Amino acid sequence: MNPSDLSAYWLPFTSNRYFKRHPKMLASAKGAYYRTEDGRELFDCISGMWCCPIGHGHPKIAEAIRRQAETLDYSPAFQLGNAATFRLAERIAELAPAGLDRVFFGNSGSEAVDTALKIALAYHRVRGEAGRFRLIGRERAYHGVGFGGISVGGMAANRRAYAGAMLPGVDHLPHTWNPAQMAFSRGQPTWGAHLAEDLERLVALHDASTIAAVIVEPVQGSTGVLVPPLGYLERLREICTRHGILLIFDEVITGFGRLGASFGAQRLGVVPDLITFAKGVTNGTIPLGGVIVRGDIYEAFMSAEAPEYATELFHGYTYSGHPIAAAAGLAALDLYEQEGLFQRARELEPVLEAAVHELRGEPGVADVRNFGLTAGVDLEPFPGQPGLRAFRVFEHGFQNDQLFRVTGDTIAFGPPFISTAAELGRMAETLRAAIRAVRPD
Numbered sequence: 389m390n391p392s393d394l395s396a397y398w399l400p401f402t403s404n405r406y407f408k409r410h411p412k413m414l415a416s417a418k419g420a421y422y423r424t425e426d427g428r429e430l431f432d433c434i435s436g437m438w439c440c441p442i443g444h445g446h447p448k449i450a451e452a453i454r455r456q457a458e459t460l461d462y463s464p465a466f467q468l469g470n471a472a473t474f475r476l477a478e479r480i481a482e483l484a485p486a487g488l489d490r491v492f493f494g495n496s497g498s499e500a501v502d503t504a505l506k507i508a509l510a511y512h513r514v515r516g517e518a519g520r521f522r523l524i525g526r527e528r529a530y531h532g533v534g535f536g537g538i539s540v541g542g543m544a545a546n547r548r549a550y551a552g553a554m555l556p557g558v559d560h561l562p563h564t565w566n567p568a569q570m571a572f573s574r575g576q577p578t579w580g581a582h583l584a585e586d587l588e589r590l591v592a593l594h595d596a597s598t599i600a601a602v603i604v605e606p607v608q609g610s611t612g613v614l615v616p617p618l619g620y621l622e623r624l625r626e627i628c629t630r631h632g633i634l635l636i637f638d639e640v641i642t643g644f645g646r647l648g649a650s651f652g653a654q655r656l657g658v659v660p661d662l663i664t665f666a667k668g669v670t671n672g673t674i675p676l677g678g679v680i681v682r683g684d685i686y687e688a689f690m691s692a693e694a695p696e697y698a699t700e701l702f703h704g705y706t707y708s709g710h711p712i713a714a715a716a717g718l719a720a721l722d723l724y725e726q727e728g729l730f731q732r733a734r735e736l737e738p739v740l741e742a743a744v745h746e747l748r749g750e751p752g753v754a755d756v757r758n759f760g761l762t763a764g765v766d767l768e769p770f771p772g773q774p775g776l777r778a779f780r781v782f783e784h785g786f787q788n789d790q791l792f793r794v795t796g797d798t799i800a801f802g803p804p805f806i807s808t809a810a811e812l813g814r815m816a817e818t819l820r821a822a823i824r825a826v827r828p829d
């Protein structure tokens with residue numbers, strides 16, 4: 389049933405005026421498909437918003453949520469605990485790289501990022517290095533929409549309106565995408581490891597003793613799937629270690645199997661000091677995010693000069709460690725494991741790669757790239773109308789039973805891990821038809 393009046397709801401990151409003239413309403417979802425109000429099934433090319441890799445409507449997750457809601461629907465987050473949350477922290481720590489074994493919970497990726505940045509600052513202070521206040525992000529990064537996240541983030545449109553209110557002491561590394569060197573790469577580009585050296589420049593400029601942390605997405609997702617050059621993250625790791633700077637991987641998209649391993653850290657063979665996560669942890673069913681922290685970072689807070697009854701970190705949310713979110717998380721982690729879904733993502737990687745690279749040579753296709761179960765297809769913008777080409781591709785896809793995700797003039801793919809090869813083939817062929825069909829004004 390469509391509501392008669394669409395005026396009350398202000399949609400996020402949406403062209404509201406257009407939407408309210410052309411509403412797209414989803415009614416239900418099952419497996420890899422959404423169903424629209426008018427009964428059409430749309431293949432979910434981006435797992436919701438990168439968050440539903442297991443597919444929609446899984447009865448085991450629904451049952452876990454129902455049971456938890458009936459047993460303990462909410463438990464105060466401060467000074468009290470509940471079993472589901474402790475169990476989930478343990479399970480997440482088991483999946484994380486060795487040494488990262490403490491988990492702090494929030495409710496979203498944005499909160500996870502703000503939490504990680506605050507832990508980094510507070511960690512240095514608790515060790516007597518309060519002068520380390522600078523945070524280094526990267527151009528084109530997406531770290532959510534909190535003031536911390538947009539400050540270290542590098543997507544210009546997300547920052548413009550708030551430019552006067554950014555965190556002080558933030559600097560940015562260059563992004564790693566260079567079409568002349570890496571267009572149409574399959575997997576990690578071979579060019580670009582040297583771009584990590586820019587961190588040495590920032591260290592020389594600001595002095596290492598003022599820098600608390602560097603935050604990067606292992607694969608930059610929301611900006612359109614930018615894959616790290618071979619050797620780049622390794623180099624960042626070395627420079628951070630040498631200068632006592634914490635390295636944070638924002639794995640809100642890349643965590644929980646998207647790159648064919650538990651975390652991007654394992655797939656890419658680089659271990660950060662902190663990992664942020666959200667999205668796939670509950671298969672998108674209940675909002676949940678958090679930070680996985682190296683054990684000795686946690687211990688630095690515990691061994692500070694303070695009595696046992698003192699709070700060690702003045703940070704947390706009403707819904708930190710929410711029991712229903714934890715129950716959903718436990719059910720999702722069971723399914724990932726029981727159904728071998730991280731491995732399944734790895735097996736589908738070459739299938740997705742082959743399907744999207746078939747689009748090379750279509751009119752206006754400027755780049756295609758992929759890694760793990762992610763891919764990005766860049767379109768040349770229509771002259772003077774940035775974003776319109778991909779916007780029309782999205783519309784065309786929607787009318788032809790594919791739910792594409794666009795950012796600027798890029799189409800990003802992150803299909804569910806339960807997808808079949810035939811579905812990925814249809815997805816790419818529908819994109820081909822859309823690219824051929826769309827026109828400027």
Ligand SMILES: Cc1ncc(COP(=O)(O)O)c(C=O)c1O
Nearest residue numbers: 496497498530531532638640641
């Ligand atoms: C890497 C990364 N960090 C943070 C976020 C923000 O997550 P949320 O929208 O749950 O706040 C996102 C969302 O896409 C993301 O991709």
